[in-house]
Amino acid sequence: MxxxxxxxxxxxxxxxxxxxxxxxxxxFLEQRYGLEQVAIQHRIQRKAGSAKGVFQIIEDDENHLTDFKEYMP
Incomplete structure (x- = not known):
């Protein structure tokens, strides 16, 4: 182990x-030994639009539309 x-x-x-x-x-130990920045560098960078096509907005459902109103043009 x-x-x-x-x-x-x-x-x-x-x-x-x-x-x-x-x-x-x-x-605290990560900070003390300077390991915090190493961990941040190893994070996978997300790309805008990477989930495009994964979610669908159902236009016939008014409640659903109000939930996403701020994201819609």
């Missing part, structure tokens, strides 16, 4: 407040 897996398994046993504290400490 890897060290990250062990940390994860132990984190599952913690109450929410303690898990939040553990996360805060990990984020």
């Amino acid at each position: 890897t060290l990250p897996e062990m940390i994860y398994l132990h984190s599952l046993k913690l109450p929410d407040a303690a898990a939040r504290e553990a996360l805060d400490f990990i984020e």
Whole structure:
């Protein structure tokens, strides 16, 4: 078992407040060792319009239209 897996398994046993504290400490360590920017660089960059054609707006449904009114021309 890897060290990250062990940390994860132990984190599952913690109450929410303690898990939040553990996360805060990990984020502090990332900042201290300059790892925070490395993590940000590895994020996948989203492209505008990448979900085009995935969602459809049903024009016959008035409730549906009002939900998306701010996005419609």
